[in-house]
Amino acid sequence: MLAASLAVVTVGSVACDRLPGKPPPNPAPVISVATTAGFEIMWAERCSGCHGADGQLGAGLPMRNAEYLNAVPDSDMFSMIRNGVPSSRMPGFGGDAIGGVSDEVIRDFIKGMQVTWAQGDASNDSLGLPWRAPDAPGDVSRGATVFAAKCAACHPAEQAAPTQRGSTPDQLIAGSVTDPFYLRLVSNQHLRSNIVFGRKDLGMPGAAGPFRGPDGGEVTGGLDAADVADLVAYLASKRNTWPSGPEVEDGEP
Ligand code: HEC
Ligand code: HEC
Structure with a gap:
């Protein structure tokens, strides 16, 4: 009872003290986003x-x-x-x-x-390859060869419908990354970052591998700087392989 009436008094006095629009005397503490x-x-x-x-x-x-x-x-x-x-x-x-x-x-x-x-993780999925792409463009045909040898088994251009895959679908078979419509949604840096650092959360290996060969078997041996640049060049070369009209920005008629 006492607490309730005190609260009312406090609120009342603050309200009378203040001019409309004047900021409150003690703003709620803001937690720094650096923590x-x-x-x-x-x-x-x-x-x-x-x-x-x-x-x-x-x-x-x-x-x-x-x-x-x-x-x-x-x-x-x-x-x-x-x-x-x-x-x-x-x-x-x-x-x-x-x-x-x-x-x-x-x-x-x-x-x-x-x-x-960013603390305390000693994994080396990237083999120390830099985040930023080199200035020189990669070699498209060499990229196609590396893709076929190490990536295509997990990223087939087309997939059988789930009902045709049998009762135990392979969770690691991922979506196509050579589809021009997918490629138009993402930048070359996005491709590079995925290839270099992988996606541990989804089962995508980083540059360190291991990868998967055309027969579905494991392929060990990591990617080097040229492999990554060539893979990005190869994927990027697929971006405009399907003809379409000019791109339209959101909101344009
Ligand atoms: C063991 C299977 C496996 C192998 C081998 C593999 N990937 Fe992946 N990859 C995945 C999975 C799983 C994902 C995440 C799910 C998805 O994007 O469909 C992924 C995601 C990606 C993405 C990002 C897709 C997005 O979200 O935008 C790219 C790009 C990619 N992989 C390229 C490659 C390339 C290039 C190689 C060969 C060097 C490769 N992958 C090898 C399984 C694999
Ligand atoms: C509406 C969805 C969306 C939101 C919200 C968003 N992102 Fe992103 N982010 C993306 C997409 C999509 C990409 C990939 C862009 C590309 O193709 O390069 C991306 C890329 C990035 C990258 C670069 C990844 C790389 O190395 O290629 C960073 C870093 C990033 N986001 C951080 C953030 C942070 C931090 C926030 C919040 C402050 C945020 N994002 C909010 C969708 C989003």
Whole structure:
């Protein structure tokens, strides 16, 4: 009873003290996004829908991957989060974006992501290959050869319908990555990042392998820098193999 009347008195006096529009004297403490607690709030609001609630198992590349986070240069991470990835579904969260956050918050958010997910994982799926693609373009026909030898068994161009696959479908047989419509949705960097770092969350090996040969058997031996560049060049060469009209941006008639 006493507590209830005190509460009313307090609220009343605050209300009388303040001019309309004057900010409250003690704003609620804001948790910095440079800490795990603050980072998790912003991740849940802005990233989890596409990159997974837990930083993995989303449509976008998992960020809960220490090797990946340590390999992406800070300046690239900053510009992708601030400005998005052009011609892809990755939106920008800073700059002129509606509800955009300041550059300072983005920098803190990257720190928060690092303290939360970039520590203590000694895996070497990438064999130390850099995140960024080399300037020289890869060799398309060599890429086709590597793809047939190491990737096609898991990424067939066409798949039998589930009912024709028998009672124990192989969970690792993944979608086509040579389909032009898929390729138009993603950038070459997205292809490279998947090939170099893999997707542990979904069973996609990184550059270290192991891969799968045309007979379905395991193929050991990792990819080197030229293999990755050639694979990306080969996949990219498939992007425009299906004729279509000019691309139309969202909202255009
Ligand atoms: C053991 C099976 C396996 C092998 C071998 C494999 N992949 Fe994958 N790959 C997967 C799975 C599973 C996924 C994730 C599910 C999906 O995207 O369909 C994936 C995802 C990908 C993606 C990302 C697709 C997306 O989400 O945008 C690319 C690109 C890719 N693989 C390329 C390759 C290339 C190139 C090779 C050969 C160097 C390769 N994969 C070898 C199983 C495999
Ligand atoms: C609407 C879905 C969506 C949201 C929301 C989203 N992303 Fe993305 N993100 C994507 C897609 C799609 C890509 C792949 C773009 C491409 O093709 O390169 C991507 C790519 C990225 C990449 C580059 C991956 C690489 O190495 O190729 C990073 C880093 C990234 N996102 C971080 C974030 C962070 C951090 C947030 C939250 C602040 C976020 N994303 C929110 C969809 C999203």
